[in-house]
Amino acid sequence: MLTINVGVLLAVIVLLRLRRRTESRSRNDEKLTVIIVLALGVVIAPTPLGEGIGDFLGQLASGITDSSR
Structure with a gap:
């Protein structure tokens, strides 16, 4: 039986989404990435x-x- 770790799956999705070019992202695309x-x-x-x-x-x-004190 194959199991998928949700954390690993989300991490892969985030990495794939962040590799895309910044100029081609819409505001909704950026919101989805944040979510x-x-x-x-x-x-x-x-x-x-x-x-x-x-x-x-x-x-x-x-x-x-x-250190700021």
């Missing part, structure tokens, strides 16, 4: 990878905040 990226974020967020990315970004943000 797909948000869906990918929701799918990845509860996984260990998503939590690791969230921790890394949190540390990066706190490091930037601390």
